[in-house]
Amino acid sequence: MATIAQEPTGAALEQACDTVVVRFAGDSGDGMQLTGGQFTLSSALAGNDFATFPDFPAEIRAPQGTLFGVSAFQINFGSTAIDTAGDAPDVLVAMNPAALKTNVGALKPGGLIIVDEGEFSARNLDKAKYATNPLEDGSLGRWQLLKLNISQATLDAVKPFGLGNKEALRCKNMWTLGLSLWMFDRDRAPLVEWLKTKFAKNPVLADANIAAMNAGHAYGETAELSGPLKQYHIAPAKADPGLYRALTGAEGIALGLVAGAQLAGLPIFFGGYPITPASAILHHLSRLKEFGVTTFQAEDEIAAICSAIGASYGGSLGITSSSGPGIALKGEAMGLAIMTELPLVIINSQRGGPSTGLPTKTEQSDLYQAVYGRNGDAPLPVIAARSPGDAFECAIEAVRIAVEYMTPVMLLTDGYIANAAEPWAVPDMSAYKPFPVEFLDHVPEGGFKPYGRDEKLARRWVKPGTPDLLHRIGGIEKEVDTGHINYSPANHQIMTDIRKAKIDGVANSIPDQTCELGGAGGKLAIVGWGSTYGPIHQAVGRARDRSQDVSHIHIRHIWPMPKNLGELLKSFDHVIVPEMNTGQLKTVLRDQFLVDAQPLNKVSGQPFTIAEIEAAIAGALA
């Protein structure tokens, strides 16, 4: 099946509508991520459902005004359920020519462009490689264009505070935020509070930023009737009553690990090494020491996992985390954890690869690495999170499997989930069943066998320091029961079989696969995993609204797979597997179940759009 390349479709935004997609784009130094983040908060407070997509360059501060230095933040919000950050924006806020150039192609025909014309100098146009000024040459005719000198308006607004020119211009993003707040009829008060807190040590800066925001808002109020600028009203989304918060994937994982460790009754040891986009998990956990969390920034990826293995050996819950290249470095140590049968959670926040690849872009191309990527027959359970909220649940599940089966577990997320935020109904922890770990602390009846096993084939966990249970473990093949070194052919066969059977047996502890939409036995199943959940869910939902016979299956347990999955897949005439890779889950499904799973692939570093999946559905059912 072909890869994806599509023009955006859609119509101009209506003043009363269900959902809106806004993209803020500017220079890396323009504060677009901050603007987007605060606009997200205002959406949450307005009761909208939302999904966000921060998209920023790998460079910290790329040269100003360049195409590769553009940082963007997209938010899709509305009164109906939102699963994705939206296909094509309705509104593009472009803070300079480079931001316009790199983002305008995604805008819906008829969509609104708001630009800071103060930045469209000959020099900046040149840096963005514009031969002529797009604001004047008619090339933006497909869209509504609103030219504002945001730079000048900001300078005017903050003049009373006596800031230098550079500092004053830094308030531009707040002017823009103020205008955006007016456009969607949002309350400014929480943002004023936030600015006061943020700049508590420098009240002048707080006042200047507030003034800029108010000026942007005031501009909207006075300009409303004279141009393309209009105010839109998005009703609150229907949501179950309760307490909500905005949650990113990295937060979801960190909180899920803490919750999982509490359910297991264990302290956490987290060994990490800085890498984009996984570092955020280390950052979150390093502030949670009162929850029995020890974080260790190791000298490299290998030391990060090895220290986690050492901590697990010592009786803590060992956790390590990285992205693809770092996970590759950890491979040998995963084998050690498999051989010594110690619990360990490994989180892979996938990014574009191979090698350094696309550090800040999203991809799902480490599935093979997770399932197969070690020397020897080295099986370990693999689970994949579909969203920030789901990352919380998956982290708990990873901890459960690790301690119940005495095995390393790999949890896959990706750059999109790690950075994106969604509203999350704060769960009631009393609803979660604890799975307390019982260390072996005495010689059991029949004597102590370091590699003796329970009914799940898991060996017992013994902490060094425990009298009478002294034993040695290591990466050399172990003798059945005793754990002594044993290279004999028969023993290796048995131990390899046991290691495989133990991991296969994890399937006995996971729920049957269900359909997210539709049911078994239809014409077409769209089978996804990880962060493609949003676009697949929306696309299948829309297709079903058009009475098309299509179901959505989303797999959390990548390895081992749910026991009924093969049967479920075989009940459909066609199976399509959209993935942000060249067809990895597709291959595993074909191998495991001999089903004619067809790939739908996208490896552009960008998530699927709903339209892309809808097109695939239409093609398959035609």
Place this chain on the structure above:
Amino acid sequence: MNDMTPISRATTTKDWETDQEVRWCPGCGDYAILKAMQRTMPEIGAVPEKTVFVSGIGCSSRFPYYMETYGFHTIHGRAPAVATGLKLANPELDVWIITGDGDALSIGGNHTMHLLRRNLDCQIMLFNNEIYGLTKGQYSPTSRVGTSGPSTPYGSVDRPAMPCAFALGSGARFVARGFDVSKNLPEVLKAAHAHKGAAFIEIFQNCIVYNKDVFEDFAAPKGAEDRQLWLANGEPMLFAKGTKGITLDHQSLTLKVVDVVDGNWQAAAVIVHDVTNRSVAHMLVEMRFGEFPMALGVLYDDPRATFEAEVWTQNAEVSEGKTANLSKLLSKGQTWIVGEEVGPEL
């Protein structure tokens, strides 16, 4: 914070032996080191269940299987990293790292450096035989120039690393030397154990198959007096039955050998060993055998705060007054309440 001193208990050498068949080559220097260790443990009052031997890969790294303690035979070069996690998880454990010249200085050089820099409380015993034994005789990072083996049939051309200089340069607070069959080895092990923090011990070990007798020039019993300088804190640096000593050449600021007449070492300005003198330690680890005797014993010993203790202290300090309330943690940050009927409220 736990009391990190293991409670001592009376044991005998026999209590530290396992039922496992020892698989080193007959005559290997590792046997002598194992015996020295098993003899030392009762003397330092070590407790078997609180003792953990962690090793990497190589001949020396089989050591844990032969000690009746907890043991973890890990992967090549990574023992320091595993030990770091273990000790952070449970600072009460008495951790010994067993490694070799390839394991600690080649594939695992990075981890060795960082363990020493952080000052994890453990003993790190580097068995230096200047050769890769288990992979059958390739030259190692400590092999002398010209070492021939299956991968260097015409002799190695790269210069060797100096383990003790590497350790000191990495920030080690305890550096000592011994050799496999030395009767003084248990004393060195005891001193290492008594040191709070990372204690680095280079043990010259005779690989009788691939690098036989490479240390004979100083380790052979005959003439040992002239070729070994056993350092003792507070004692003058004398050797050759007190007829020679080490002094500082004030012109070049380097060490040199001087003759001592009638035992009057003061007159010869022989240096009195101060284990806390880092400058002298730097000179001792660089002392070239041949021109000088081999410096053995405790070269440097100046403890400071250990890594795991600092981590545990900080964990405790920043947790003070905070409760581990998960529900509260989950509800932190940007939150809002969705009411029963109408939209959201603040």
